[in-house]
Every structure is written in structure tokens, then in C-alpha cells.
Amino acid sequence: MEPQGVGTGNGKVVIRTQGLQKHYHLGAETVRAVQGVDLEIAAGEFVAIMGPSGSGKSTFMNLVGCLDTPTAGEYWLNGNKVSELSDDDLARVRNRDIGFVFQTFNLLPRATALHNVELPLIYAGTSARERKERATAKLVRVGLGDRMGHKPPELSGGQRQRVAIARALVNDPALLLADEPTGNLDSETSAEIMDIILELNRAGQTIVLVTHESDIARYATRQVHLKDGRVERDFLNEMVGV
Amino acid sequence: MKETILVALAAIRANALRSVLTTLGIVIGVGAVIAMVALGEGAQRRIQSQIERMGTNVLTVRPGQGFFRGVASGNRRLDEDDAYALRTELGHIYDIAPELESRLQVSYQRWNSSNSVVGTWPSYYDIYNHSMANGRWFDEGELQGRRRVAVLGANVPEDLGTPPGLLVGRTIQIRGIPFEVIGVLEEKGGAAWMQPDDQIFIPLSTAMYRVMGNRDRLRSIYVAAPSPEQLNAAWADIDRVVRRQHRLPPGEEADFSIQNSSDILQTFNESNETFTLLLAGIAGVSLLVGGIGIMNIMLVSVTERTREIGVRKALGATKTDILLQFLVEALVLCVLGGVLGVLAGVGGASLITRFASWDTVIAPQAVVIALIFSAGIGLFFGIWPARRAAILDPIDALRYE
Structure with missing residues (x-):
């Protein structure tokens, strides 16, 4: 089966999966969380991955985010086959090609916003001066230029998520992977965060957004619905931007 | 490396009281070793100066008990x-x-x-x-x-x-x-x-x-x-x-013996050395206990910071990065304890000299060995918790509450 390409991007493929499967064992039972997903996402696309709980959405996201390796099938990220890499190589891929935005922000509570944003660059081995420059630029971009010295507990939920977005962008990743980024926010703040994400996409950032809220999914240009570990529907959003 | 040390110091500072209490084991251990060795060294020096004072070129002839067919004969x-x-x-x-x-x-x-x-x-x-x-x-x-x-x-x-x-x-x-x-x-x-x-x-x-x-x-x-x-x-x-x-x-x-002053002193030295070794051994045991304390607190620290480890891994930290982070933390704790312990040992030795008027000599090599040893304890007892942190699965670690 040919990978589906419903792309709205500029033609360069960022994600390509072929027969991607993930099984794991829970006691004596084998859970087939992802059972053969073929998907192609082009550069510049904004794709919402949707599905009820148990649809394999989380497992699929972990595979796409290189936090996990597939049981079977192949996965190319940004032109590199990453489905058979070692843990440390996956860590390098995550560092270089992927920016994560989590539902619970996952910032280091004792570090300043600036230090949180610098973190991926530390593992990339960037010099201290360049780290500071780049982290500052990204924080300014998400509108937190005046909050760089604050620690997460001193920031609001929306501000924390913006720090997380700045952190995700600091390595200029091929893919921004957002897992329920508005799950812990009120609707007004959610709209603010989604506007930032939408703007990033319009500036050319490839984005994969995992959500179970159809309101949020509507921001994307394309929706992929999973069910029982398979792609159930894959279509372009008619209305872009609400 | 500088980053890793800074992160370790920040983590230690964040749990200042706990770090101090944990380090106390090392402080006491190193301090006791330094003080005991100083005491032994002091006794050694004193005996040496006694030999010099009493003459290094004097032989002493003493009557020895004569034995004839296993029976002591008194006329010797x-x-x-x-x-x-x-x-x-x-x-x-x-x-x-x-x-x-x-x-x-x-x-x-x-x-x-x-x-x-x-x-x-x-x-x-x-x-x-x-x-x-x-x-x-x-x-x-x-x-x-x-x-x-x-x-x-x-x-x-x-x-x-x-x-x-x-x-x-x-x-x-x-x-x-x-x-x-x-x-x-x-x-x-x-x-x-x-x-x-x-x-x-x-x-x-x-x-x-x-x-x-x-x-x-x-x-x-x-x-x-x-x-x-x-x-x-x-x-x-x-x-x-x-x-x-x-x-x-x-x-x-x-039926007589000829001794020189160093022979006589040999006996004193030997018992003195045994005594020093015994004291240093007891002090060493407390150092070991201190090391186990470090390991315990590092395990707690790893568990507490599972989520942080997950975040760091998601952002691109390799196993080595995480291993080093926790190893350096244990090392910094131990070396800090070692430095404080040396100060405590030197202080303790001077108190002994002052109040018990026993000679003590702080040997520089004892200080260096104690510091290297406490770093070694950090490595030995830190490696296991650090490895546990390093091999954590990022997905599980991120999900950890």
C-alpha cells in the first residue's frame, strides 16, 4: 500500500511511516497498540492526530517523537531512517529534529525560563554565548522577553506553555510535536497558545498536534483520525484558522 | 562538564539541609581518619625525636636469662x-x-x-x-x-x-x-x-x-x-x-642481649602502629557508612527527579549525560564532605594536642589520600543510582507522578 499523501506542504517529506507497528506485553496479554500505520507528512504541514483513548494515539506519538522504537515497520524522519536506532542515537535525533510541547509543560521548576529554553542546546553542545542568544530570541518570539529570569512557579499556565514552545523551537527542529498542549489551560489561554502555534505553522514550521478535542484540531490544516491502532480517516480541514 | 557541575551544585543547594546531613557521614569519617592518623604520626615523631635525643649510636648490653636444658639458670x-x-x-x-x-x-x-x-x-x-x-x-x-x-x-x-x-x-x-x-x-x-x-x-x-x-x-x-x-x-x-x-x-x-636504641623503640613503634591502624580502621568504617548514606540519598534523589530525567531525555540527553549528571552530584557531595572532613580532622587534632597534650602531626599525604578516598566513595556509591537514572525509559519517566 502506498503511503497516503494528502499534503498541503511544499513537497519535502518530514515524516514517512510504512507499516508501523508497536506491540507490547501487559502480563500474558499482547497489546497491539499500533497495527500498521502508513503516513506521510510533508514539510510545512500542520497535522492534528485525533482519536479516542485506546486508539493508539499516544503510542503513535511516542514513535513519531522517537521516544520509542517500533516493533515492526519503518520510520523516516527528515530523510533519515530512525526506526532502528539505538537509545543514544534516538536521543540525538530528538535533540536535533524534534521539539516537544507537553500537556503538563514539563519545565524544570528550579531553573529560570531562560535556562529551561537553553536546555536542548546544552545537550547539543552549543557554546554558552550562542545558547543565551538563541534562547533569548525564541522567548522574545513567544512574547516572554520580559520574563526570562522567572522560574516556572512564578509564571501562569499560559506563560509556562509559551516557555515550553520556545524550548521546543530553540533547536530549529524539523518537527514540532505538541501533545495536548492546551489540555491544562482554560479556553481563553488555549486560544492564545493555539494562535502562537498557528502562526509558527504559517511561518513554515511543520507541526504534529495530538489532541482529542475537535475544537483544537480545527486549527490544523489536516486531520488524521486513529482507531484501534490504524488510520481511520485522513483529510484536509476545509476551514483553516477559526 | 562545567554545566554538569553547575547542575549538580544547584541540585545540592536545592536540598541544602538534606545534603548537609548526608555529607555528615563523610565529614565525620574523613575527620576521624585525619585526626587518628595525625595522632599516630605525632606519636611516631615523638619517639623518633626520643631516639635522637637518647643517642642513635648507643648499644645496650643486658643480661639475658640463660637456659640450660629448658631450665632457667640464675647465675647468668x-x-x-x-x-x-x-x-x-x-x-x-x-x-x-x-x-x-x-x-x-x-x-x-x-x-x-x-x-x-x-x-x-x-x-x-x-x-x-x-x-x-x-x-x-x-x-x-x-x-x-x-x-x-x-x-x-x-x-x-x-x-x-x-x-x-x-x-x-x-x-x-x-x-x-x-x-x-x-x-x-x-x-x-x-x-x-x-x-x-x-x-x-x-x-x-x-x-x-x-x-x-x-x-x-x-x-x-x-x-x-x-x-x-x-x-x-x-x-x-x-x-x-x-x-x-x-x-x-x-x-x-x-646469655645476654645487645640492643640498640632503635631496637628498643621498635617495640614501641609496632604497638603504636597497630593502635593507629585500629583507630584508622574504625574511622574507615564510619567512612563506609557515610558512603552508604550517600548512595541512599542519591537513590531518593533519582526517584524524586524521575520526571526531570524524562524531560532531559526527551530534550536529547543521552544515557551518558544523565549518568554524569548524577555521578557528578554524588562526587561533589563526597568531595565537599571530604574537604569539610579534613577541616574537622585538623581542628580535632589540634584540640587533642591542646587538651590532652598528645602530639599530633597532620601529614599532607594523609589529607590528599582522604580527599581522593572520599571522591572514590562518591564514585563507588554514586555509580549505581546514576546508572538507574541513566537507563530510565523516557516515556515512563515523563509519565511518572
Whole structure:
């Protein structure tokens, strides 16, 4: 089966999966969380991955985010086959090609916003001066230029998520992977965060957004619905931007 | 690396109280090791200076218990004839002085004291490098004439309640026998096995024939070689002369012993070393316990920071990055404890010196070894918790509440 390409991007493929499967064992039972997903996402696309709980959405996201390796099938990220890499190589891929935005922000509570944003660059081995420059630029971009010295507990939920977005962008990743980024926010703040994400996409950032809220999914240009570990529907959003 | 150390320091600062309590084990361990070794080293130095003070070139001939077919025979002794024989044969090379010693009642006016009284030859003065504070030492004529003259050790006048200057020329009683004080010695300082400052010296002949009575049993004969290098030759010479005097056939076990001052000290040193080792061993155990404390707290730290580890891994930290982070944290804790421990040990040692007046010497190599050892403990007890952190699965770690 040919990978589906419903792309709205500029033609360069960022994600390509072929027969991607993930099984794991829970006691004596084998859970087939992802059972053969073929998907192609082009550069510049904004794709919402949707599905009820148990649809394999989380497992699929972990595979796409290189936090996990597939049981079977192949996965190319940004032109590199990453489905058979070692843990440390996956860590390098995550560092270089992927920016994560989590539902619970996952910032280091004792570090300043600036230090949180610098973190991926530390593992990339960037010099201290360049780290500071780049982290500052990204924080300014998400509108937190005046909050760089604050620690997460001193920031609001929306501000924390913006720090997380700045952190995700600091390595200029091929893919921004957002897992329920508005799950812990009120609707007004959610709209603010989604506007930032939408703007990033319009500036050319490839984005994969995992959500179970159809309101949020509507921001994307394309929706992929999973069910029982398979792609159930894959279509372009008619209305872009609400 | 600088980043890793900064992260470790930040983590330690974030749990300041806990870090301090954890480190206490290492502080106490290292401190105890440093103080104990300082104590041992101090005792060692003291004994060394005693050897030097008491002469490194003196051999002591002592009567040994003679055995004949497993039965101790009492007639093996060292007498004045042995000393004369030695002087006749070897007197042109070595200084020789026999010694007869007994603890006797000494009195002056209303003062009474019990002192070690030594009967010896005038040459004794040179063998032990004494010098006079007041008056003079006795001479050969007084020895031949069995004169009742006495030279006092530096502490004796105090025992007799009179300043040294006033005692010279006066008459004191030794075992009720009047003696004229002709001199008082300069303070010499003691050694573990002899305290010349507390002794009274009289001619050997006087001691033998007028005071002590046990006329032909010497406690020892001292032989001083011109230099420490000649001790071996002196040993052989003495052995030859005394064997002939005692009519011992070659190959027969000697009924006397020849020791040099370092032999005597060997015994002291050995027991001292055993003692130091024991103390340092006990201190070492507390260091081990401190290390286990570090491991415990690092395991707690890893569990507490599971989510942080997950985040770091998601952002691109490799296993090595995480391993180093926690290893460096354990290392920094231990080295910090080591440095504080060295300070505590040095402080403790100076307190011991001050209040117990025991000599202590802080050996620089003990400090270096203690620091390296505490770093080693950090590595040894930190590696397991750090490895646990490093192999955490990022998905599980991110999900950890």
C-alpha cells in the first residue's frame, strides 16, 4: 500500500511511516497498540492526530517523537531512517529534529525560563554565548522577553506553555510535536497558545498536534483520525484558522 | 562538564539541609581518619625525636636469662668484670658505662622523694650527651674512692623542694646514707624507657659497696660507638668480648642481649602502629557508612527527579549525560564532605594536642589520600543510582507522578 499523501506542504517529506507497528506485553496479554500505520507528512504541514483513548494515539506519538522504537515497520524522519536506532542515537535525533510541547509543560521548576529554553542546546553542545542568544530570541518570539529570569512557579499556565514552545523551537527542529498542549489551560489561554502555534505553522514550521478535542484540531490544516491502532480517516480541514 | 557541575551544585543547594546531613557521614569519617592518623604520626615523631635525643649510636648490653636444658639458670648475669673487660679491649674505640639502678628513698631536710638512683661510671655523662646546669659530674677518682657524691637530674631539686643552685654542696640522704650533691644536670627530656631528669647519678662503686649491696649484678652496660655507622662493628666486638668473658663456646646461645636504641623503640613503634591502624580502621568504617548514606540519598534523589530525567531525555540527553549528571552530584557531595572532613580532622587534632597534650602531626599525604578516598566513595556509591537514572525509559519517566 502506498503511503497516503494528502499534503498541503511544499513537497519535502518530514515524516514517512510504512507499516508501523508497536506491540507490547501487559502480563500474558499482547497489546497491539499500533497495527500498521502508513503516513506521510510533508514539510510545512500542520497535522492534528485525533482519536479516542485506546486508539493508539499516544503510542503513535511516542514513535513519531522517537521516544520509542517500533516493533515492526519503518520510520523516516527528515530523510533519515530512525526506526532502528539505538537509545543514544534516538536521543540525538530528538535533540536535533524534534521539539516537544507537553500537556503538563514539563519545565524544570528550579531553573529560570531562560535556562529551561537553553536546555536542548546544552545537550547539543552549543557554546554558552550562542545558547543565551538563541534562547533569548525564541522567548522574545513567544512574547516572554520580559520574563526570562522567572522560574516556572512564578509564571501562569499560559506563560509556562509559551516557555515550553520556545524550548521546543530553540533547536530549529524539523518537527514540532505538541501533545495536548492546551489540555491544562482554560479556553481563553488555549486560544492564545493555539494562535502562537498557528502562526509558527504559517511561518513554515511543520507541526504534529495530538489532541482529542475537535475544537483544537480545527486549527490544523489536516486531520488524521486513529482507531484501534490504524488510520481511520485522513483529510484536509476545509476551514483553516477559526 | 562545567554545566554538569553547575547542575549538580544547584541540585545540592536545592536540598541544602538534606545534603548537609548526608555529607555528615563523610565529614565525620574523613575527620576521624585525619585526626587518628595525625595522632599516630605525632606519636611516631615523638619517639623518633626520643631516639635522637637518647643517642642513635648507643648499644645496650643486658643480661639475658640463660637456659640450660629448658631450665632457667640464675647465675647468668652481667657484672663489673664484663664492663672492665669491655673497657680494656674496646675502650680505645668506644665509650663504655655499666649501670646499676634502683628506686630508693631520697630525703633532704623535711623533703622526701622516691627516685631512680643510677650507679655508673663517669663516661656515662658523655654517652648520653648530658650537660651541667650547676656544679659538676663525678670523676674517676671519686669512682675509685667509692665517694658518696651525687649528681641530680633536672627535676630532682624540685622533688626536694630546693632550687638547684642551693642544693649543690649540700648533703642529701639516699636510703639514709648521706651524699654530697656535686651537680645538677641540664633538663634532658624523657623517652618512653628512661627519664634521666628524674634520676640521681652516683659512682658505680659507691652504689655497689655502700648503697645497694647486690654488687655483681648490673642492669646493663652501655657502649657508645663514635657514629651510628659503626654500630654493626661494635655489636660484633661486644658479642666477642662478652662471650669470652662468659666462656660460651661458639654456636652456644648467648646469655645476654645487645640492643640498640632503635631496637628498643621498635617495640614501641609496632604497638603504636597497630593502635593507629585500629583507630584508622574504625574511622574507615564510619567512612563506609557515610558512603552508604550517600548512595541512599542519591537513590531518593533519582526517584524524586524521575520526571526531570524524562524531560532531559526527551530534550536529547543521552544515557551518558544523565549518568554524569548524577555521578557528578554524588562526587561533589563526597568531595565537599571530604574537604569539610579534613577541616574537622585538623581542628580535632589540634584540640587533642591542646587538651590532652598528645602530639599530633597532620601529614599532607594523609589529607590528599582522604580527599581522593572520599571522591572514590562518591564514585563507588554514586555509580549505581546514576546508572538507574541513566537507563530510565523516557516515556515512563515523563509519565511518572
